[in-house]
Amino acid sequence: MYNKDNVFAKILRGEIPNKTVYSDDNVLAFYDVAPRAKVHVLVIPRGEYTDIFDFTQNAPAAEQTAFWNGVRNTVEKLGLRDNFRTVANTGRGAGQSVMHFHLHIMSDERFVEDF
Ligand code: AMP
Numbered sequence: 001m002y003n004k005d006n007v008f009a010k011i012l013r014g015e016i017p018n019k020t021v022y023s024d025d026n027v028l029a030f031y032d033v034a035p036r037a038k039v040h041v042l043v044i045p046r047g048e049y050t051d052i053f054d055f056t057q058n059a060p061a062a063e064q065t066a067f068w069n070g071v072r073n074t075v076e077k078l079g080l081r082d083n084f085r086t087v088a089n090t091g092r093g094a095g096q097s098v099m100h101f102h103l104h105i106m107s108d109e110r111f112v113e114d115f
Contacts, residue, residue: 002048008100012046022077026063027070029077029105037085037106039078043071049101052088071103080107 003009010016011030018030021041032040045067049055056064075084084107089096 002050002054003099004048006098006100008042008044008098008102009048012044022070022074024066024070024073026066027074029070029074032104037108039080039084039105039107041074041078041105042102043067043074043105044100044102045070050099051090051096051101053090055101071105074105078105078107080105083107083109 007016011018012028018028020028020030022029022043026046027043028046029041029043032042045055045059045063047055047059047063049059055067059067071086075081078084084105087104087106088102089104
């Protein structure tokens with residue numbers, strides 16, 4: 001059951017500030033307040049989904065496609081290209097602390113074009 005009081009819902013409503021990396025009609029990407037990598041960004045759908053299974057089972061296909069396009073746009077904006085990890089903690093036992101589906105994007109090195 002989705003709880004509208006979660007911190008990411010508040011960010012989406014503009015009640016809590018965030019450092020936005022990428023934003024469109026379906027997706028918001030912003031820097032994690034407690035980074036565990038040199039680059040640590042969270043990508044969230046604007047729709048109300050508690051976790052990855054809620055999202056993949058209940059979001060319309062167009063919304064899911066838009067989410068992954070948003071992930072790609074975020075990665076490109078960060079200049080990470082193919083040099084990052086994604087994590088979707090699922091369930092409190094696995095460390096999910098915010099019950100609004102989010103994908104962690106983490107990287108310790110930006111892609112260097114010519115070296
Ligand atoms: P998880 O533990 O997988 O649910 O990830 C939640 C993440 O949200 C953690 O890495 C937190 O550091 C991050 N976080 C919590 N509150 C905020 C906030 N206001 N702005 C940005 N990131 C946040």
